[in-house]
Amino acid sequence: MVMTMVTKRSDKGPPVRQIKASEFKAKCLKLIDEVAESGEPIAVTKRGTIVVRVVPGRPAPLRSLRGSMKGKIRILTPDGELPSAWDEETLRRWEEKLDRMARELKPLRKTKAGRR
DSSP states (O other), rough: EEEESSSSSSOOSSSEEEHHHHHHHHHHHHHHHHHHHOOOOOOEEEETTEEEEEOSSOOOOOOOTTTTTTTTTTOOOOSSOGGGGGGGHHHHHHHHHHHHHHHHHHHHHHHHHHHH
């Protein structure tokens, strides 16, 4: 966690949650944990003027996109049928296409992992 002193009020950027200094004093540890988890900064005010901003020491962790669309996408055949109604040949062609796409993605995954 990093605390910075603000010398003048700035209206640039997204709105920041503001909290009175007295409330911050009473709930300090809880608020610090919230900032660390959410990544959202908090501005502490005295008499309506921002005096301190509490910001996370590190950016909030990104959630994995893997599985985020599960159950939200349906693949249909040109006739509007669900894949369970596909014949063996159509399933085989789709599996080949998916395998080909996976092989093309593998070099990209290695490249991204190597940059860390």
